[in-house]
Amino acid sequence: MRDPEIMLKVKDILGKVSKLSPGHSVELRIPPYSAIQCGTGPKHTRGTPPNVVEMQAEILFAITSGEIKWADAIADGRISASGERSDLSELFSQLMNTK
Numbered sequence: 001m002r003d004p005e006i007m008l009k010v011k012d013i014l015g016k017v018s019k020l021s022p023g024h025s026v027e028l029r030i031p032p033y034s035a036i037q038c039g040t041g042p043k044h045t046r047g048t049p050p051n052v053v054e055m056q057a058e059i060l061f062a063i064t065s066g067e068i069k070w071a072d073a074i075a076d077g078r079i080s081a082s083g084e085r086s087d088l089s090e091l092f093s094q095l096m097n098t099k
Contacts, residue, residue, distance in 0.1 A: 010057050011034055021039050025039040025085050029052065030055060052086065053088055055078060064096060070087075
C-alpha cells in the first residue's frame, strides 16, 4: 500500500526533476510511487529503457536533502543505475541548490 504523504513528496520532487531536466532518455523509478522520464538524448518509447535509475522513496528524500551522497548510494546499492546517461548526480546537486 502506498502512503499518500510519501506519494505527494515523491511527486513533488519528481516534478522538480522534470523541470530541471526535461526529456525522455532516462527513466527514474521510485517504486511503488512513481516513475518519470527525464534527461536529454534519444527518446525511449517501448520496453525496458537503456538508461534506468531506481531507488526507494527514503533514498530519494535523503539525496535531495543532502543527507547522503549520490556516489555513496550507488556504491552501496541503495540506487540502481544502468546505462550511459544514468548518472544523475549533477541533476540532484542542482535540485538541492533550488530549495
